[in-house]
Amino acid sequence: MADLFGNAAKTDDYDASNIEVLEGLEPVRHRPGMYIGGTDDRALHHLAAEILDNSMDEAVAGHANRIDIHLESADRLTIRDNGRGMPTGKHPKFPDQSAVEVIMTTLHAGGKFSGKAYATSGGLHGVGASVVNALSSDLMVEIARDKILFQQRFSRGKPLGPLVEIGAAPNRRGTSVSFTPDTEIFGAGAKFRPATLYRMARSKAYLFAGVEIRWRCDPALLGNNDPIPAEASLHYPGGLADYLTNATTDKALMISTPFAEMVELDGQKFEWAITWLGPGEDGFFHSYCNTVPTPSGGTHETGFRQAIVRGIRSFGDLVGNKKAADITADDALAGGAIMLSVFLRDPQFQGQTKDRLVSTDATRQTEQAVRDRFDQWLSADAGRATFLLDAAIERADDRKRRKKEKEVARKSGNKTSAPSGQIG
Numbered sequence: 145m146a147d148l149f150g151n152a153a154k155t156d157d158y159d160a161s162n163i164e165v166l167e168g169l170e171p172v173r174h175r176p177g178m179y180i181g182g183t184d185d186r187a188l189h190h191l192a193a194e195i196l197d198n199s200m201d202e203a204v205a206g207h208a209n210r211i212d213i214h215l216e217s218a219d220r221l222t223i224r225d226n227g228r229g230m231p232t233g234k235h236p237k238f239p240d241q242s243a244v245e246v247i248m249t250t251l252h253a254g255g256k257f258s259g260k261a262y263a264t265s266g267g268l269h270g271v272g273a274s275v276v277n278a279l280s281s282d283l284m285v286e287i288a289r290d291k292i293l294f295q296q297r298f299s300r301g302k303p304l305g306p307l308v309e310i311g312a313a314p315n316r317r318g319t320s321v322s323f324t325p326d327t328e329i330f331g332a333g334a335k336f337r338p339a340t341l342y343r344m345a346r347s348k349a350y351l352f353a354g355v356e357i358r359w360r361c362d363p364a365l366l367g368n369n370d371p372i373p374a375e376a377s378l379h380y381p382g383g384l385a386d387y388l389t390n391a392t393t394d395k396a397l398m399i400s401t402p403f404a405e406m407v408e409l410d411g412q413k414f415e416w417a418i419t420w421l422g423p424g425e426d427g428f429f430h431s432y433c434n435t436v437p438t439p440s441g442g443t444h445e446t447g448f449r450q451a452i453v454r455g456i457r458s459f460g461d462l463v464g465n466k467k468a469a470d471i472t473a474d475d476a477l478a479g480g481a482i483m484l485s486v487f488l489r490d491p492q493f494q495g496q497t498k499d500r501l502v503s504t505d506a507t508r509q510t511e512q513a514v515r516d517r518f519d520q521w522l523s524a525d526a527g528r529a530t531f532l533l534d535a536a537i538e539r540a541d542d543r544k545r546r547k548k549e550k551e552v553a554r555k556s557g558n559k560t561s562a563p564s565g566q567i568g
């Protein structure tokens with residue numbers, strides 16, 4: 145049986161039933177905010193993230209190991225990968241169209257159509273190429289597949305012609321997307337910011353050690369002594385641990401080496417790095433699912449927090465410290481500098497820009513992945529574990545004392561009580 149895209153099927157990963165709804169792109173141009181969370185600067189950079197996510201999906205699934213990001217001018221970006229290439233065959237439902245054209249011109253609501261192990265599908269992620277196309281005044285897709293180079297051009301979501309073979313591609317494989325965001329949507333002054341794109345590219349490279357991201361930027365867009373390079377190769381075999389080490393070089397640390405691991409559980413991956421910063425330093429918790437940032441947190445963060453607080457409590461229990469039972473996750477994680485990255489098969493995101501993970505199982509799965517390793521890490525160095533336990537107990541004591549003071553102040557009618565601000 146041929147697959148959805150008219151290519152010989154290797155597996156039954158996807159068939160026509162995987163696409164539940166196909167609609168045109170009018171709703172995207174009509175209400176861009178529904179798809180990219182607005183039409184401002186942040187939304188503009190969301191377009192880049194969508195295209196980069198598609199290439200990252202291809203890399204994470206093991207089909208690509210290089211991604212090139214080229215900011216050609218302030219309004220023209222090209223992202224290219226060396227993956228399988230978007231499918232070019234005729235679409236069985238739309239015999240006049242290539243699969244590329246269907247991918248680029250239809251909204252795949254609820255559709256997971258690639259059979260990719262870690263596709264970031266979920267309404268916004270992974271299937272966003274058509275959304276970017278709808279909101280670009282000019283978009284060019286180039287595909288090297290089966291030793292042939294294909295090309296198709298679009299404007300505002302409409303093809304300017306069919307997919308055409310433009311030559312041989314004997315030594316090339318992959319997909320390249322170049323696009324210019326539509327000034328009708330984003331305004332005449334819409335410009336990509338090199339720093340935003342560079343950081344996005346760098347964080348993706350940290351999040352997936354198996355990819356090299358090559359960054360190139362028109363030097364005219366960079367200032368003198370700009371911290372952003374005109375060219376760079378981003379590749380971090382040490383993953384999140386490398387990131388954390390770099391992000392905390394100028395900070396006082398409570399422990400010398402981060403607790404960092406990568407665990408595979410039931411075909412899903414969990415990777416993290418955590419260290420604790422010295423007094424007065426602000427911690428952070430950066431989390432990701434399938435390399436997509438989840439700034440509003442979610443179930444994976446909950447699982448991670450549970451693993452850490454339960455691990456510290458149980459170490460306290462082990463050494464007979466009764467106060468350990470009162471430690472909360474905030475106590476245990478105060479001053480924590482945390483990177484958490486999970487790779488889930490079928491993640492569920494929520495929120496207008498899908499920046500929160502809501503997959504129910506992720507809490508238990510993340511906790512399970514982290515907890516075992518954390519217990520081992522704690523017991524490997526009792527001095528370090530005691531130090532963390534004592535610090536958490538101190539914060540629990542502080543918290544209880546402040547609460548008590550607040551109650552006393554309330555009872556005595558004093559409204560100028562100490563702030564109950566969250567710790568960390």
Ligand code: 0RA
Pocket residue numbers: 198199202225227228229230231257258319
């Ligand atoms: C659908 C199916 C397949 C690959 C892709 C999409 C794909 C999309 C993008 C977007 C950027 N880079 C990409 N790389 C691949 C699988 C096709 C197959 O089975 O060969």
